[in-house]
Amino acid sequence: MRAVVQRVESASVTVNGEIVGSIGTGLLILLGITQTDDDLISERMLNKIIDLRIFPDESGALNRSLLEIGGDLLIVSQFTLYADCRRGRRPSFTNAAPPEYARTVYEKFVALARQRINRVETGRFRAMMDVASVNSGPVTIILDSGELF
16 A cells, blocks of 8 residues: 655545545545555554644644644545556556455545544545645655555
């Protein structure tokens, strides 16, 4: 599992001109899923993300987590995070999970997030999405479960 985590003032996802998910202060998660991802990896990745101390405290130091500030989550599935660009000019996506499997893992990840975070919004799986965000900082963190666990 790979995640690009961006601290945002706001973020939204639009599909065919319709906003399908939007948040205020919180985290935008672009989530890539591979064939070996499972419930345990999902839980560990979610816990890592929501516990990251990347929000400022009263002195401006990055000392607060999403949980501590009561922030929102916007979770967007993005298979292109598993692009292999080592050969040629066209990326290969063979390391991304097949759509049916990825959907299951993604939906479980979202369900876990909804158990822990008050406001969780999503994109639309397998849709062409326009993602807009107002990055705060900017703070952007890239996580890979293969390097974390």
